[in-house]
Amino acid sequence: MTEQPKRAGGRRPGATRTRAEILQAAQESFAESGYTGTTIRGVARAAGVDPALVLQFFGSKDGLFDAALRADPPVGDLAELAGQGELSELGARLARRYLELWEDPRTGPRMLAVIRAATASPSASAMVTSFMTDAVMLPLARAVQADEPELRAALTGAYLFGVATARYVLRIEPLASLDTESAVASLAPVVQHHLTGQLRSTTGSSVGPSVMNDEV
Amino acid sequence: MTEQPKRAGGRRPGATRTRAEILQAAQESFAESGYTGTTIRGVARAAGVDPALVLQFFGSKDGLFDAALRADPPVGDLAELAGQGELSELGARLARRYLELWEDPRTGPRMLAVIRAATASPSASAMVTSFMTDAVMLPLARAVQADEPELRAALTGAYLFGVATARYVLRIEPLASLDTESAVASLAPVVQHHLTGQLRSTTGSSVGPSVMNDEV
């Protein structure tokens, strides 16, 4: 009774929010299963949609990743930390805020997805690159008015990237189990050094014992 | 004439070195195209072999990666650097030797392959993990007789991993174009700090200006 023998196909009646549903399903899948592990068919199934629709909306798997993870990037506000307190504590503020983003269930999974995809997806790779340069770290390094801001940004970003990979992706102990405050205490001096300290040791091979003062 | 109408199949006559050829083709493909980008079919084609033979030899794509990259790991001798000179220069020695391995055409491509595969292949992930812990960094951190060698190992490994990713994988400027000596000069103090310096700043939020002395 009241059966629909008509084969599917064609636009659905009523208001449409499938696009947002696809993006949410994609976000979850990328976070849980990584880039290679998520399939367009799986995302489509989770969103109750034909796989071809996903491709029509976003062009490619990489386009889907880009659309799902680019919106509202969690790390955006990190760049504003420079002007918010003592310069001598910028390292601690940045380290703490960064780790908090990783541990927040709203933002952490998305950052995990980006890092896990960084070697397989051009979009993810571009996101990490932009984090280490113009989007986050470079503004921060410029705000500190030290020499070679580009190099400082790259080194600081590389450090934070490496620590996050070890702690949240590879889960290397004891780093993975360290509570946030202890982790901040370990990261802060290094971040501070990269941003405000003497960047290159005076001679390559004979490093004096006190190169790491971070007095500006 | 002298045609061979006989269909192929079966062992080839003469001495066999196809296994080594497969491994070499795999090594090159993993280095050039990454883990996802290399296909068993492509490796088999490069080695002049049927794809099924690759799997019979190595069980799976991950098994192929493991066999191709595990043999003679380039980073092995890094662990012996601790006892070879002044402790105060260990950071510089480690940084230099590490970067040299990356720039050596015999070892660099293999390390690149491992890092590029780190998020897609369990074997590669295990290799990076073992680099940060028992294989390389932990022996090094133990040789320095400071407190918390496991945490020092993890942080030092994470730093070196992050820098290599930024410099050799993402090619972030100006870090990527820095000559080796300048890079050593930038990395050495941080490595030294992680191995021999005061690991955690005294208070989480108020970091004194001279926490980064690396006097033992």
Next chain:
DNA sequence: GACAAAACTCAACACCGATGAGTTAGTCTG
């Protein structure tokens, strides 16, 4: 109400990793 555009499905393509059966050549045992 005609009509273009957007939303949506279906069927197909080429490729992927993996499996199992079958064929040939080297090697070991008597």
Next chain:
DNA sequence: CAGACTAACTCATCGGTGTTGAGTTTTGTC
């Protein structure tokens, strides 16, 4: 030296993947 065993090797095939193009239905606009 013959037979048995094993290692090397190919073939056909399976289910799954990203991607494409054509076709269908609804929405929004003049």
